[in-house]
Amino acid sequence: MTHRVHLSPPDIGPLEESYVIAALRSGWVAPAGPDLDAFESEVAARVGTRSAVAVSSGTAALHLALLAVGVSPGDAVLVPTLTFVATANAVRYTGARPVFVDCDPHTGNVDVSLVVELLNRLRTRGERVGAVVPVDMFGSCVDYGELLPACAASGVPVVEDAAEALGAMHRGRAAGSFGRVGALSFNGNKIMTTSGGGMLVSDDLPLLARARHLANQAREATVHYEHRETGYNYRLSNLLAALGRAQLIRLDEMIGRRRQLRDRYAKLFAPVPGVELLGANDPASNCWLTVIRVRPELSGWKVAELAAHLADRNIETRPVWKPMHRQPAYAGSECLLTGASDDLFAEGLTLPSGSALAERQVGAVFGAIDEFLTSRAGASSA
Numbered sequence: 089m090t091h092r093v094h095l096s097p098p099d100i101g102p103l104e105e106s107y108v109i110a111a112l113r114s115g116w117v118a119p120a121g122p123d124l125d126a127f128e129s130e131v132a133a134r135v136g137t138r139s140a141v142a143v144s145s146g147t148a149a150l151h152l153a154l155l156a157v158g159v160s161p162g163d164a165v166l167v168p169t170l171t172f173v174a175t176a177n178a179v180r181y182t183g184a185r186p187v188f189v190d191c192d193p194h195t196g197n198v199d200v201s202l203v204v205e206l207l208n209r210l211r212t213r214g215e216r217v218g219a220v221v222p223v224d225m226f227g228s229c230v231d232y233g234e235l236l237p238a239c240a241a242s243g244v245p246v247v248e249d250a251a252e253a254l255g256a257m258h259r260g261r262a263a264g265s266f267g268r269v270g271a272l273s274f275n276g277n278k279i280m281t282t283s284g285g286g287m288l289v290s291d292d293l294p295l296l297a298r299a300r301h302l303a304n305q306a307r308e309a310t311v312h313y314e315h316r317e318t319g320y321n322y323r324l325s326n327l328l329a330a331l332g333r334a335q336l337i338r339l340d341e342m343i344g345r346r347r348q349l350r351d352r353y354a355k356l357f358a359p360v361p362g363v364e365l366l367g368a369n370d371p372a373s374n375c376w377l378t379v380i381r382v383r384p385e386l387s388g389w390k391v392a393e394l395a396a397h398l399a400d401r402n403i404e405t406r407p408v409w410k411p412m413h414r415q416p417a418y419a420g421s422e423c424l425l426t427g428a429s430d431d432l433f434a435e436g437l438t439l440p441s442g443s444a445l446a447e448r449q450v451g452a453v454f455g456a457i458d459e460f461l462t463s464r465a466g467a468s469s470a
């Protein structure tokens with residue numbers, strides 16, 4: 089029997105094994121140690137920021153980043169409505185309220201003109217905006233050439249959610265480096281993993297020191313346990329950092345594999361009417377997930393039919409993120425919408441994109457899609 093083909097499984101091999109075993113044998117089985125320090129330096133070097141703070145998840149990184157730029161209870165924080173719920177949850181943890189912004193229909197990234205409109209609207213109402221949180225969706229950077237000047241003009245700090253985009257570039261700079269602080273995720277389904285983990289990256293050393301303090305239960309530098317404020321236990325373990333170091337060595341190879349897959353999908357769907365590849369024009373994406381959008385009035389079939397066909401063959405696909413303004417947990421939130429994210433949710437599909445997919449599995453995926461397209465082409469011409 090064939091095994092299930094997953095969307096984006098972890099890509100782990102002998103290098104990772106050797107790094108974790110070495111860390112284990114070193115005795116540093118703690119949220120401190122040489123691998124943790126090295127992992128922070130190596131990721132900062134990769135992203136091109138002065139420093140970094142490793143934490144237990146991307147969500148924790150976002151939470152601390154928001155606190156560190158001064159987001160306070162009652163603030164409005166601009167968040168794309170098309171994102172994973174962690175972006176919005178992190179805002180809520182601070183007591184601020186997310187205000188949701190719709191996306192560009194061709195990239196899934198936040199529509200910058202709407203951000204500008206909202207900043208003006210909130211300023212007119214006299215509301216404090218604590219931060220703007222652009223998300224580099226599916227591994228493609230937001231158009232920072234437009235976004236950053238708009239936020240700077242309003243005096244609003246940018247916290248970049250680069251959880252999906254490590255290794256992606258934009259105008260010669262790396263994802264994670266665009267805001268005052270960036271948040272990365274090393275969750276199991278991301279471009280590289282520590283099984284669970286995250287990191288703040290920034291040039292702002294006092295900001296990172298503040299985040300590190302909060303991540304360590306806000307413990308003061310005394311022998312006894314002294315705490316002047318409420319902190320968090322958000323540190324990453326040295327063992328997981330060792331796993332991350334091995335993954336980082338392989339990052340470019342893993343991105344290359346995902347790019348190959350994306351190029352094959354692009355070729356396969358190019359002649360098919362009504363099918364668009366999201367972010368297809370971005371040559372510097374890390375190709376984390378490949379997403380298609382299917383317009384049934386042009387294709388003659390719905391994306392759900394393709395998803396069902398693949399599910400029958402044990403191949404996992406997923407809709408794109410259900411927009412935050414559609415989530416019961418965020419019902420009643422303020423938003424600025426165009427319908428673009430609703431359309432992507434209705435007509436988008438995330439295809440198997442992992443770097444660990446075996447050639448046999450890739451063959452099964454492309455064979456199954458081919459079979460589906462052939463049957464539909466036959467049906468429509470009959």
Ligand SMILES: *Cc1c(COP(=O)(O)O)cnc(C)c1O
Pocket residue numbers: 145146147148171172174175223249251252272273274275284285286
């Ligand atoms: C994965 C993800 C996160 C959260 O990362 P975790 O490590 O799972 O906490 C945040 N934002 C986006 C856009 C993500 O995709």
